[in-house]
Amino acid sequence: MKKILHADCDCFYAAVEMRDNPALADRPIAVGGRADHRGVIATCNYPARAFGVRSAMPSAQALKLCPELEIIRPDFERYRAVSADIQALFFELTPKVEPLSLDEAYLDVSDVTRFQGSATWMARWLKEQALSRTGITLSVGAAPNKFLAKIASDWDKPDGLRVITPDEADAFIDQLTVNKLHGVGPATAAKLERLGIRTCPELRDVSLARLLENFGKFGQRLYELSRGIDHREVNITRERKSVSVETTFDQDLPDLPACQQAVTALVVKLDERLARHEHPPLNKLFVKVRFNDFSITTLETSGVTPGLEIYQHLLDEAWHRRARPVRLLGVGVRLTPPDDLKQLGLF
Ligand SMILES: [Mg+2]
Structure with missing residues (x-):
């Protein structure tokens, strides 16, 4: 297990x-864009949430709910520095x-022998260390698989620690509504509701055949998740070399055609950059899109010819994930890591 x-x-x-300016701690604050520039809230503190302010909400709407809300412009450089410290902490454990x-x-701590192998102690240690080293509170969930661990970390937020042992998994799932399941967004939840399915026990009563019929391949996943089955591995991302170009736009690109136009110039730039140097073989092409609500999506495909058409195709798909104005676009190629070349016997 x-x-x-x-x-x-x-x-x-x-x-x-709030850490860098403790005077903010008890006041409702948010990080996000300006209301008079059609900005949105990226995140907000708990005093702001008490007023109903939420992530991805237009800043103007947030100010209506909470007129004293202080909206701070994001400083990603500072956030990245704190993030690096916290990620380094994770790597000390595994x-x-x-x-x-x-x-x-996600951390796979199955083989960790410190703390007598106790996931609870490990979680407690991460929380203590994160707080003492960076001043930031973590919520941690521990479980036999990814989807339960993610629900668990959210369970007692903020400053939460929730452990779901293998024995407790069934009882835990029994109390969940289907929208808690990994991959079940509002559209799928609504479709399930139309079928009379709102909770995980109700979902378990539906045959696999019926789920496949209604949800295609995802039906299999629903069948498994409602039974606490999730075989996804923790993906250890290696430092992969890539070449890319990206642009942040002064004014958000309003729609897909505007993005498609902008991507043409980026692909030309990428071509120039690739032509300038010798590189290891290309193995992936990718696009990166940051929307005006600060969400980022990347989409990649295996391929070795970084042509305009394939990037436009990727962009089309990536854009439809959020279908909203775009702040930043990037295109790039990933290069075959040297280790893989060795394994292929090319070195
Ligand atoms: Mg978070």
Whole structure:
């Protein structure tokens, strides 16, 4: 049985701001864009949440809910520095770390022998160390798999610590509504509701055949998740070399056609950059999109010819994940890591 931790900082950007200016701690604050520039809230502290302010909410709406809300412009450089300290802490516990964002990661601690192998002690240690080294509170969930660990870290937020042992897993899942399951967004939840399925026990009563019929391949996943089955490994991302170009736009690109136009210039620049130097073989092409709500998505495909058409195709798909104005676009190629070349016998 695996032991997975999911560690997640509490309202990360806002937490860094409050750490650096303690006078903010008891006041409602948010990090985000200006209301008069159609900005949105990236994150907010708990006093702000008490007013109903939420991530991805337009700043203007947030100010209506909470007129005294102080909206701070994001300082990603500072957030990245804190993030590096916290990620380094994770790696002290285990090399099996899968960072999900600046403030969040999965850790596979199945083989860790420190703390007598107790996931609870490890989680407690991470929380103590994060707080004493960076002044930031972490919520940690421990469970036999990724999806339960992620729900667990969210369970007692902020400053949470929730452990789900293999014995407790079934009872824990029984109390969940389906929207807690990994990959079940509002659309899938609504479709399940139309089928009369709102909770995990209700989902378990549905046959696999019926789920496959209604949800295609995802039906299999629903069948497994409702039974606490999730075989996904913690993905240890290696330092991969890549070549890329990106642009942050002064004014958000309003729609997909505007993005497609902008990406043409980026691909030309990328071509020039690739032509300038000799590189190891290319093995992946990717696009990166940062939307005006600060969410970032990247999409990659295996391929060796970085042509405009394939980037436009990737962009199309990536853009539709959020379908909103875009602040930053990037295109790039990943290069075959030297280790892989060795394994292929090319060195
Ligand atoms: Mg977080």
